[in-house]
Amino acid sequence: xxxxxxxxxxxxxxxxxxxxxxxxxxxxxxxxxxxxxxxxxxxxxxxxxxxxxxxxxxxxxxxxxxxxxxxxxxxxxxxxxxxxxxxxxxxxxxxxxxxxxxxxxxxxxxxxxxxxxxxxxxxxxxxxxxxxxxxxxxxxxxxxxxxxxxxxxxxxxxxxxxxxxxxxxxxxxxxxxxxxxxxxxxxxxxxxxxxxxxxxxxxxxxxxxxxxxxxxxxxxxxxxxxxxxxxxxxxxxxxxxxxxxxxxxxxxxxxxxxxxxxxxxxxxxxxxxxxxxxxxxxxxxxxxxxxxxxxxxxxxxxxxxxxxxxxxxxxxxxxxxxxxxxxxxxxxxxxxxxxxxxxxxxxxxxxxxxxxxxxxxxxxxxxxxxxxxxxxxxxxxxxxxxxxxxxxxxxxxxxxxxxxxxxxxxxxxxxxxxxxxxxxxxxxxxxxxxxxxxxxxxxxxxxxxxxxxxxxxxxxxxxxxxxxxxxxxxxxxxxxxxxxxxxxxxxxxxxxxxxxxxxxxx
Numbered sequence: 001x002x003x004x005x006x007x008x009x010x011x012x013x014x015x016x017x018x019x020x021x022x023x024x025x026x027x028x029x030x031x032x033x034x035x036x037x038x039x040x041x042x043x044x045x046x047x048x049x050x051x052x053x054x055x056x057x058x059x060x061x062x063x064x065x066x067x068x069x070x071x072x073x074x075x076x077x078x079x080x081x082x083x084x085x086x087x088x089x090x091x092x093x094x095x096x097x098x099x100x101x102x103x104x105x106x107x108x109x110x111x112x113x114x115x116x117x118x119x120x121x122x123x124x125x126x127x128x129x130x131x132x133x134x135x136x137x138x139x140x141x142x143x144x145x146x147x148x149x150x151x152x153x154x155x156x157x158x159x160x161x162x163x164x165x166x167x168x169x170x171x172x173x174x175x176x177x178x179x180x181x182x183x184x185x186x187x188x189x190x191x192x193x194x195x196x197x198x199x200x201x202x203x204x205x206x207x208x209x210x211x212x213x214x215x216x217x218x219x220x221x222x223x224x225x226x227x228x229x230x231x232x233x234x235x236x237x238x239x240x241x242x243x244x245x246x247x248x249x250x251x252x253x254x255x256x257x258x259x260x261x262x263x264x265x266x267x268x269x270x271x272x273x274x275x276x277x278x279x280x281x282x283x284x285x286x287x288x289x290x291x292x293x294x295x296x297x298x299x300x301x302x303x304x305x306x307x308x309x310x311x312x313x314x315x316x317x318x319x320x321x322x323x324x325x326x327x328x329x330x331x332x333x334x335x336x337x338x339x340x341x342x343x344x345x346x347x348x349x350x351x352x353x354x355x356x357x358x359x360x361x362x363x364x365x366x367x368x369x370x371x372x373x374x375x376x377x378x379x380x381x382x383x384x385x386x387x388x389x390x391x392x393x394x395x396x397x398x399x400x401x402x403x404x405x406x407x408x409x410x411x412x413x414x415x416x417x418x419x420x421x422x423x424x425x426x427x428x429x430x431x432x433x434x435x436x437x438x439x440x441x442x443x444x445x446x447x448x449x450x451x452x453x454x455x456x457x458x459x460x461x462x463x464x465x466x467x468x469x470x471x472x473x474x475x476x477x478x479x480x481x482x483x484x485x486x487x488x489x490x491x492x493x494x495x496x497x498x499x500x501x502x503x504x505x506x
Contacts, residue, residue: 020160021326022319025167025312028384030391032294038402039291057477058192060287061465065280066195069268073191074184076269083176083183090173094487097169100162103154103331108147115142146345149336159326164319170487171316175309177485181302189473191267193466198260199282200462201253204455206281208250211451215243218447221433222440235440242444284461287468291402291475294395300476301394305484307387314380321376324369327361394474401471408464415457422446422453 058070074080157163219239225231265275291297298304335353339345362369429446432438472478 019158020163020319021322022160022164023315025315027308028311028387030388032298033395035293036291036395036399036402038399038406055478057472058188058469060289060472061192061285061468063195063285065277066192069191069195069264070188072268072270073187077187077267078269080180080183080187083180087173087176087180090169090176094166094169094173097162097166100155100165101157103152106151108149108151110145110147112145113142114145144340145338146340146342147336147338148345149334152331152333154331156329156331158329159323161320161323164316164323168313168316168320171309171313173487174484175306175313178302178306178309181479181483182306185302185473185477185479187267188477189469191264192469194260194263194267196282196462196465196469198257198264198277199280200458200465201257201260202279203281203458203462205250205253205257205279207451207454207458208246208253211447212243212246212250214447215239215246218433218440218443219243225436230436231440238440238444242447282458282462282465285465289405289468289471289475291398297398297475298391298394299481300479302476302479304387304390304394305481307383307390309484311380311383311387314376314383318373318376318380321369321373324362324372327359330358330360332356332358397474398471401467401474404467405464405471408460408467412457412460412464415453415460419450419453419457422450426450 056067056070058066219236222231222235222239226233226236261275261277262272264277265272268275292300333353333355335351337345337350338352339347339350344350426446426449429438429443433440433443
C-alpha cells in the first residue's frame with residue numbers, strides 16, 4: 001500500500017508541474033470598416049428588434065411552396081448529410097484525442113495445464129538438497145497454472161502535446177460544425193435562387209402565350225383586310241412569321257425551366273424524373289432585410305467562423321510539433337495473481353506486481369523536429385491568410401448584393417413606367433390598325449417593343465428577388481457564432497462558443 005501511495009504522489013506531482021508548450025491562440029486581426037459602402041447610414045440598418053427568422057429565413061418571402069421545398073431540402077439534401085457526417089467524424093476525433101489523457105489498461109487471463117519431464121528434473125537437480133527431492137518426487141505429474149494480469153501504460157502530458165492535440169481537434173470540430181451551417185445556407189440560397197428564376201420563366205411563359213394570342217388576333221385581322229383588298233399579301237406573311245416566331249419562343253423557354261426544375265429536385269434529394277412544379281408566374285413581393293454594421297455582421301457568417309476555427313486548429317499544432325523536442329516519460333505497471341488452483345488464486349502469496357518508468361528522448365533526427373515546427377508555423381500562416389481572404393470575400397459578397405438590390409429597385413420603377421408607356425402605345429396603334437390607318441409592320445414592331453418591355457420588367461423583378469435571397473445568405477441567414485458547439489476545452493479562448501452540440505440548433 002505504501003508503494004501505491006508513493007506512486008500516486010509522483011503522478012500528482014507530474015500533473016501539477018506539467019506545462020503546455022507552443023503559442024496560445026489569439027484571433028488574427030482584420031481591418032473592419034465602420035459601415036457598408038452600398039448601405040450608407042440610415043438605409044436598412046438593423047435595429048435590436050430586427051432579425052431574419054432564425055433558421056427559416058426564406059419565410060420572409062411569404063411563399064408557401066418555397067417554404068415546403070426548403071423544409072424538404074433540410075431533411076433530404078445529400079450534400080448536407082455528407083457535411084453532417086463529416087462533423088460527426090470530427091466529434092469522434094475529439095474523443096479520440098482526449099483518450100490520450102488517460103492510461104491504457106489491458107487485462108488478461110490464462111489457464112494452462114503442464115507436465116514436466118521427470119528425467120529433465122532429475123538431471124537439473126542432481127546434488128541438490130532434500131527439498132529438491134520432494135519436488136522430483138512430484139515431477140512427471142500434470143499441474144495447472146492460472147494467471148490473472150493487469151498491465152497499465154501511461155505517458156503523462158508533461159509538455160502539453162495532448163492538450164494541444166485536443167485543442168486542435170476541438171477547433172477542427174467547431175470548424176466542421178460551421179461548415180454544416182455553411183453547406184445548409186448555400187443549399188437553401190441556391191434553392192431560393194432556382195425557385196425564383198423558375199417562377200420568372202413561368203411569368204415569361206405566360207407573357208409569350210399572351211403574345212401568341214395577340215399575334216393570332218393580328219393575323220386574323222390581317223387576313224380579313226387582305227380578303228377585303230385593303231392590305232397586300234406581304235402583310236399576311238409578316239403576321240404569319242411573327243406568330244410562328246412567338247410560338248417557337250414559347251416552346252423554347254421550356255428548356256431552361258426544365259433545367260431549373262431538375263436542379264431543385266436534386267437539392268431536395270429527389271430524382272428529377274419524379275419531381276415537377278406546376279406553373280406559377282412570379283409574384284412581386286417587397287421584403288425587409290435588416291443589415292447589421294460590419295462588426296456585428298461578421299459573427300453571422302459561417303464561412304468566416306469556419307476559417308477562424310481552422311486558424312485555431314493549426315495554431316495548436318505548432319505546440320504539438322514543439323513538444324517533440326522534449327523527452328517522453330512512460331510509466332508502466334503490472335500486477336495480478338498466479339496459482340495452481342482457483343482457491344489459492346486470490347491469496348496474498350499468489351500476488352505479483354511491478355512498476356517501472358522510462359524517460360526517452362531523441363538525440364539526433366537530422367533536423368526532423370525543426371522541420372515539423374517550421375511546417376506547422378507555415379500551415380498557421382496559410383490558415384491566417386485564408387481567414388483574412390474569407391473575410392474580404394464576405395465583405396464583397398454583402399456589398400455586391402446590397403448594390404444589386406439598390407440598383408434593381410430603381411431599375412424596376414423605371415422599367416414599370418416603360419411597360420406602361422409601351423402598352424399605351426400598343427393600344428393606340430391597334431386602334432389605328434383596326435381602322436385601317438396603320439400598317440401591319442407598325443403593329444408588329446410595337447408588339448415586339450411592348451413584349452420586350454414586359455419581359456425586361458419580369459427579368460428585373462426576378463433578379464431583385466434572387467438578390468434578396470443572396471443578400472440574406474451573405475448576411476448569414478440569421479445564424480450567429482454563438483450557435484457553434486462548445487466542448488469544454490480549457491485552452492479555447494473564444495467565450496462565444498458555449499451552446500449545445502445539437503446539430504438542429506446550428
